[in-house]
Amino acid sequence: MTETVPRIDDDSGTAPTPPGVRRRRTVLIVSAVALVAAVAVVGALGLGGGGDEEPDAPSRSGSLVPVTRTTLTERTAVDGRLGYGTExxxxxxxxxxxxxxxxxxxxxxxxxxxxxxxxxxxxxxxxxxxxxxxxGLGSGAPQEPPTEQEPPTEQGTGGGTEGGKADPSAGPSATATAxxxxxxxxxxxxxxxxxxxxxxxxxxxxxxxxxxxxxxxxxxxxxxxxxxxxxxxxxxxxxxxxxxxxxxxxxxxxxxxxxxxxxxxGSTRRVVVDASAADASWAVRGTAVTVRLPDGTAVRGEVASVGKEATAPEGEAGEGAATVPVTVTMKDQKNLGRLESGPVTVEHVGREAEQVLTVPVAALVALAEGGHGLETADGTFVAVRTGLFADGRVQVSGSAVRAGLKVRIPE
CATH class of the missing domain: 1.10.101.10 (PGBD-like superfamily/PGBD)
Structure with a gap:
């Protein structure tokens, strides 16, 4: 039996590939390239699993927080001084x-x-x-004044005769005392x-x-x-x-x-605040405040008195602002510790928004078209209007915002 040896057409020593086989190989290569490109596109769009993604990455769902309805209170801090008052x-x-x-x-x-x-x-x-x-007990009614006929005698001798002897005929008014x-x-x-x-x-x-x-x-x-x-x-x-x-x-x-x-x-410690005369509407007798000590301790206080005369600022005219003294008392002196004097901070209520929708300030995101928005759990963004900021939260409102809506805090 005769073995057929393929003919070599070039110097490489490789047998020539039949035309049909070459076409099939070209189609397979093009299809493979297209498949890789498609997978790359799907991976970029987030529609498929990425082999290089870390499996232990934290889930973003853990950052979801609800929109809550509450009362926001804005607090303003002013400087004060702890002491016992003016001597x-x-x-x-x-x-x-x-x-x-x-x-x-x-x-x-x-x-x-x-x-x-x-x-x-x-x-x-x-x-x-x-x-x-x-x-004490009074000295009694004074003796009757002496008459012209009876000149006064020496003290302690009584009235009457020569030598200081009492005159028996003299009436009781001359010798008796009340x-x-x-x-x-x-x-x-x-x-x-x-x-x-x-x-x-x-x-x-x-x-x-x-x-x-x-x-x-x-x-x-x-x-x-x-x-x-x-x-x-x-x-x-x-x-x-x-x-x-x-x-x-x-x-x-x-x-x-x-x-x-x-x-x-006085025997009790108090705080004196030099409040701005133009912005002292908060200083009303009986108003509750918070006194914060240098170590951060918060003590409840109450406005006890407000000065009626404003003090002009020191220095050249126009510098600073006129102030009025505001005295704050603290009933619980034990919470003040052993501190007898020193600088403190007095926090009083400024603005207040009652029962409004709020989210943590960190949940706000800046929108490309301007303003602020919130990212919902499904990844969509809703525009909101912001109101009062207080205690790390912000008042929000908008047609798509409701209590209980889950929003994401960006990581």
Whole structure:
């Protein structure tokens, strides 16, 4: 049997391919190229799985959040200063040499000694009426003035005959003195109220200073280590509205009592804000605020008072803005910790939007045509109008926005 050897047409040593076979190979190559191109297009459009995509990539569905209806409150922060308030001079009416002073920062209440003058205590009591006179039993009605026929005699000798002897014929008006009168007034009521609050009794708390009141005063004076006179001198007592915190003295030990012998402040810490006079509408007595301490602690506060006079800015005219002092008090002093003074921030409510549709601010996206929009769970975008921004959320509205709609936070 004879073997047929194909004819070699060129120098390469490769047998020539029949025409039919070449056409089929060309068709297969073109089809393969078209298939690869189609797969590439499908992969680019995201319609097919990509072999190079990481299988552990986080799903974007985990960033979906709902549109919620809530009340947004805008808070504005202003600078303030924590302290005990402005120091006010105590109305010390005792005269003499200062022999003892308390330490600055000492708290004093009813019955406590504020200072000593000529080694006599000056005691704190509560009240609004200042001490303006001595309190005690009156000296009684004065003796009748002498007549022209009976010239006055030396003090203590009585009226009548030569040598200072009393004239038996003289009437009782010449030698008798009336019983001490009982002092009356609102200052007596104020003092007796304090005396009773200190635990002394045996008298009626009213506007009359009686023998019973004097007896109670003597017991009080004995407790203070003072002479039992039964009379309260004008310089023995200082009144205040409540507890006080001792400020800086204006005199040293051994100095004479003056107008600024000793100052005081309130005993509770408060915050003073120099609010802009043009934007102080928030500062209304009773308004709730938040006081934020330097360490970030938030303490509830309340506007206690607002100044009625604006303070002009310092420096050249036109610089800065006029301010009014706003005092903020905090009922829970324990939350303030041990901080007695320093800069703080006071946050007050500005604008408020009640029961509006809101989303996290991070959910907003910028649209190519302008404005803002939200991306929904199916990848479509809806345009929205924004309103109030507060607490990391934003008010949104639009025809396609509703409560419960799931929107995506871009990653």
């Amino acid at each position: 006010i001079p105590l109305p010390v009416k005792a005269t003499g040499t200062v022999t003892w002073l308390p330490d600055t920062g000492t708290s004093a209440g009813r019955g406590d000694v504020l200072l000593r003058v000529d080694d006599r205590p000056v005691v704190l009591l509560y009240g609004s009426l200042p001490m303006y006179r001595d309190l 019983a001490p009168t009982e002092l009356t007034g609102m200052d007596v009521l104020q003092f007796e109220t304090n005396l009773a609050a200190l635990g002394y009794s045996g008298f009626t708390v009213d506007e009359t200073f009686t023998d019973a009141t004097a007896s109670a005063v003597k017991r009080w004076q004995k407790a203070l280590g003072e002479p039992r006179t039964g009379t309260v001198g004008i310089g023995d007592v200082i009144y205040s509205a409540g507890r006080v915190r001792i400020g800086h003295p204006g005199v040293r030990l051994g100095g004479s009592v003056g107008e600024n012998t000793l100052s005081y402040t």
